[in-house]
Amino acid sequence: MAPSTPPARRPTLADVARESGVSVALASIVMRGTEGASEASRTKVKAAALELGYRPDSRARSLRSHHNRTVGVALRLGEPVHAELADALYAEAEARGYEIILGAIGGNRDERRVLNTLIDAGAEAIIGISPTLPAAQMAQVASQVPVVSLLRGYRQLPSVLTDEAAGIDELVAHLLHLGHRRLLHLDGGHAVAAAQRRTAFERAVARANGNVVGTVLGAGADESTTFDVLDAYLRETAADQRATAVLAFNDRAALGARRAIDLAGLRVPDQIALTGFDDSEFARLAHADLTSVRQDVAALASAAMAAATSPGAASSRHAPHLVVRGSSATSKH
Amino acid sequence: MAPSTPPARRPTLADVARESGVSVALASIVMRGTEGASEASRTKVKAAALELGYRPDSRARSLRSHHNRTVGVALRLGEPVHAELADALYAEAEARGYEIILGAIGGNRDERRVLNTLIDAGAEAIIGISPTLPAAQMAQVASQVPVVSLLRGYRQLPSVLTDEAAGIDELVAHLLHLGHRRLLHLDGGHAVAAAQRRTAFERAVARANGNVVGTVLGAGADESTTFDVLDAYLRETAADQRATAVLAFNDRAALGARRAIDLAGLRVPDQIALTGFDDSEFARLAHADLTSVRQDVAALASAAMAAATSPGAASSRHAPHLVVRGSSATSKH
DNA sequence: AGCAGATACTAGAACGTTCTAGAAGAGAAG
DNA sequence: CTTCTCTTCTAGAACGTTCTAGTATCTGCT
Structure with missing residues (x-):
């Protein structure tokens, strides 16, 4: 029988490795941009990745390494200011090579659950815009991943505020x-x-x-x-x-x-x-x-993103105009 | 030395299994609600899960099974109607036992990338609210996961529209x-x-x-x-x-x-x-x-969610009032 | 030539789950 | 008492990645 087209399977690191004739481990090193690969292999592997249309699998990545360059943002959908902040956070994430996933709080949803969903989806840090959870619950969430509170101050959490x-x-x-x-x-x-x-x-x-x-x-x-x-x-x-x-x-x-x-x-x-x-x-x-x-939406977003992605984060307060x-x-x- | 408190590791299925004295496989069966476990084990395992505060790891789950009961919704943050639809989608998801993660399109972001981020984060289906991607690109995304278009008609895709x-x-x-x-x-x-x-x-x-x-x-x-x-x-x-x-x-x-x-x-x-x-x-x-x-926000959301979560989905059109x-x-x- | 010390690479385990294939146990039928 | 079927259970591979520990391969130095 004729060789049939395989059903559009998403290319994996193993495919890239095979295509470029190196080990999976080396391909991984190249894709992460870590040191330990020769310039020659780098170009080879990158070319193969590009050709195959390889995208690293964020789930597998975070499962193994707890670091998939994704931050979760919880916001209130009705609020214009939240929308602006989200836009700025997207820009900031882009600049830092991060991805963003959103969760909507408000309505009569359980805010805690929204945060958990973001964590489960692989967010390695959470930015909450005007969260309403009591401090104790916030702390509980923060025990799983770094949490930054934006526009609302929590004593225990890095908080990014407007003055x-x-x-x-x-x-x-x-x-x-x-x-x-x-x-x-x-x-x-x-x-x-x-x-x-x-x-x-x-x-x-x-x-x-x-x-x-x-x-x-x-x-x-x-x-x-x-x-x-x-x-x-x-x-x-x-x-x-x-x-x-x-x-x-x-x-x-x-x-x-x-x-x-x-x-x-x-x-x-x-x-x-x-x-x-x-x-x-x-x-x-x-x-x-x-x-x-x-x-100062840009400054707020930048500070929040910084706090979310670097370990020892401090709170900050930003002047509006x-x-x-x-x-x-x-x-x- | 004194036994120190382990650093708040998230409980895993193995923990639940050990705690309730069964195999990991059986614990998995119980957590999924699949058939093949006795009533006795069910209660035993569920009790243990509850006690440990176990939450299944969505990343691992989707990595293995491509089914983690999470749908991604792409929307425009400024639009009040989108916000209402999102609220309704959340309610609908809740009723069906699904989780929702959001991605914001618009701004000068690459819409394709937003959809990809949702997929990477493990969304097993995508609902796009008023997407603007050309049909070809939509189709490309739809080759990875089921995609439903809400408020905008695509010939190739299940589309949920207002009349x-x-x-x-x-x-x-x-x-x-x-x-x-x-x-x-x-x-x-x-x-x-x-x-x-x-x-x-x-x-x-x-x-x-x-x-x-x-x-x-x-x-x-x-x-x-x-x-x-x-x-x-x-x-x-x-x-x-x-x-x-x-x-x-x-x-x-x-x-x-x-x-x-x-x-x-x-x-x-x-x-x-x-x-x-x-x-x-x-x-x-x-x-x-x-x-x-x-x-008819509720009807639109319900139809979109149905189309996203069941395989053979048809387009539909809903009367407003x-x-x-x-x-x-x-x-x- | 021999060796130290890099540098470049790789095998295989691990992350937490589901899935496949099969083992153990309990009746029921011969 | 055997054999069959059904149910309940389990070991171990698999998903796609990173990480650990190690093996080759190159340098330059005595």
Whole structure:
């Protein structure tokens, strides 16, 4: 009978070795780029690998060596900032010769399980973006592979954070510079960075020594509660007592705030200025044109990746920067 | 010397076997739930596994058997619809006893590589949400593992699609029912479903036998080009010739459209109705309150998962349904 | 020529699982 | 009491890689 085409089996290291006339062990050395092979064999083996379309099998690799250059990233799918961070992490991984696999936390999924799935799939380190697991459980996961927490601080874990206070400080300085003296902060409630942003706001106001009136209202991280809170405030407060600038917890909350402002018939930024936080998609939407604080996504990603891939990792904190847009621009006169 | 605590090694099947006094092979049978073990051994082994906190090693499992109950999902991180689908896929996977790992396409990443990474990490099947790879490359990937295309049709691949035409039909019928006779469709340009939605719109208008005037303007899937196109249209068109209802390509485009409408001083929905597509987060934002078409996320996810996990999979098409909100509500008089 | 010390290479075990093939034990039928 | 079948179990190879320990093969030096 005629020799039939074998059913597209994935080429293995043994195939490469045979093709280039060396041992499997030597082929392995070449593919890993380890020392111990002559230049001649290197070119020979690499050529064979290329010709066969060989891709090392990550599963076998990690099974044997616990090192397959793959890191797992757990993120929340809805969040624009997480998406940006993931993009930056991909770029960073690319530069370091790593691969990335993702797991989605949030929903009503078991976050622990998502992390385990990533580990089982061979991730040799985990980066969690705004994880919500209690410290003890995080530690348990970290006993299996290195874990880095991004955007949320854990005492026991290397944590890569944004300097929330610095962001709020910039924001407040900007508003003071524009001449605002009555500021309103809409607090993010239980959201991860809410407490830090609120205290930073309060301190910034305190530093102004009575020149500035700062109010904090408990709202929430989402659009609708923020709307409700600000709507009530604008109704109840006399025009001459009203804040002239509103600092929403984040961009999304700012969208709710914007609606309340529009409804009250106030013009932004002339009668009232509005700022967000995160500089997410929402801020850039043309009709929002929102002044916001941009996290240093590249630096965060780089630090997180570094912490994940090198053993003795330290925590770090990265300064964000102000992005001024129309919602707080100087009124033109 | 005192017996030191062993350094938290992950328990293996051999450990479970030893603990319960059976062979590794039998322990394997029990863990897989395969037949061939007595009830007595089953309970014995399961107890031991539980006690040791044993989790089967997915890498080893897939290396040996090419079956580790893990599917890889490739998605675009920015897209709200993708996030919803991912959530539904997770739920579906949970129900079927599968795990999910994610890969992010888009950015300027090589989509092929993302799929390969998922395969390397051990995914035994791949679901691509709105993939953009040319058919030939898709086929190449599909020669390694089963691949299902979600939201985009490939002739060679099992594809799970939304019935775009049905959605547009519902939308048009709704608007006609409200009394609108001049409709404007803002086309999505090169976006995946754009062509289907446009021709569906044209056919729906044609079916109305001259009772309805339908206009199509080439815009794009994003907010800003949609704004530009509609803004120009509203300026150039006399009020009595103007469309009374605008069908934006999707929710996001509708946001741009909304801004153009606001700018023109027209009130929604009294003077002009506006609809989106996808029923994403954008549509539900309170200030948008956008009538939209909701894809049947659960059905799509279920079909995709079924196609990914069972061999002879067929393509399917799922009807979406209309979600009426304020942007097209009957004017109250 | 003989030897030390590199350098280049390789056989074979190992990682944790599944799979194949067969052994041991228990009844049932002759 | 043998033989057969069925069930339950197990040894050992296999998956594709890396790692350990070692064997050849080259250098240059006395």
